[in-house]
Amino acid sequence: MKRFTQLVMMCLAPVAFGQTNYTVDAQAMSWSPNDVTIDLGDSVTWINNNNGSHNLNGTTATFPQNPESFSMLTTGTNWTFGKRFNIAGVYMYRCNVHSSVMTGKVTVVDPNLGLGEQTAATISFGPNPATETITIQTKATDFNVVIYDMSGHRVLSENLKNKKELNVSSLKQGTYVIEISAEGTILQDKFIKN
Numbered sequence: 331m332k333r334f335t336q337l338v339m340m341c342l343a344p345v346a347f348g349q350t351n352y353t354v355d356a357q358a359m360s361w362s363p364n365d366v367t368i369d370l371g372d373s374v375t376w377i378n379n380n381n382g383s384h385n386l387n388g389t390t391a392t393f394p395q396n397p398e399s400f401s402m403l404t405t406g407t408n409w410t411f412g413k414r415f416n417i418a419g420v421y422m423y424r425c426n427v428h429s430s431v432m433t434g435k436v437t438v439v440d441p442n443l444g445l446g447e448q449t450a451a452t453i454s455f456g457p458n459p460a461t462e463t464i465t466i467q468t469k470a471t472d473f474n475v476v477i478y479d480m481s482g483h484r485v486l487s488e489n490l491k492n493k494k495e496l497n498v499s500s501l502k503q504g505t506y507v508i509e510i511s512a513e514g515t516i517l518q519d520k521f522i523k524n
Contacts (some may be wrong), residue, residue, distance in 0.1 A: 365434075374415070459521075465494055502523070
C-alpha cells in the first residue's frame with residue numbers, strides 16, 4: 331500500500347505544481363528513452379516491469395560531474411523510482427549490472443534562461459564514434475575536456491586553449507563519458523572510441 335501511495339503522489343505532484351513527469355522504461359539491455367531533456371523542477375520516473383534484473387546508479391561517486399546524486403541501487407526485476415530535478419545540469423546514470431551498454435542521460439535546463447543565453451554557450455563534439463581525434467565545437471577559446479570510463483574513472487583530462495582537437499588514439503575501444511566545460515557550461519555525453 332505504501333508503494334502504491336508513493337506512486338500516486340509522484341504522479342499527482344507534477345499536475346498540482348505544473349511540472350511534467352517523464353517516464354524511462356528499463357528494457358532488456360537499455361533505457362527507453364536513454365536521453366531526455368527536461369525543465370528545472372520536472373520529474374523522471376524509471377520503471378522496470380520485469381524486464382530483467384536492473385538497478386539505477388546516478389551517484390556522484392560514479393559520475394563525479396553530476397550536480398547531485400540519485401540512485402535505486404537494489405537490483406531487482408520489478409521496481410519504480412522517481413526523482414524531481416531541482417538543479418540544472420547534465421546527469422549521467424547507468425545500470426551497474428549492464429554498465430557497458432545500459433547508460434542514460436537527463437539534461438535539466440532552466441526555462442527562465444533566454445534562448446540567446448542558451449545558444450551562446452552551446453558545446454558539441456564529433457565525430458562520434460571516433461578513432462584518432464575529437465573536434466570540439468564551441469565559441470570558447472579556453473575549455474576543459476575530461477573523459478571517464480563507464481566505471482567513472484578519469485582516463486583522460488586536458489585543458490584546450492586555442493585548440494579544438496583532442497587526441498583520443500591512446501584510449502582502448504569502448505564506451506566512455508566525455509565532459510566538456512567552457513564558460514560555465516558543461517556538456518556530458520556518451521562517446522564511443524573505435
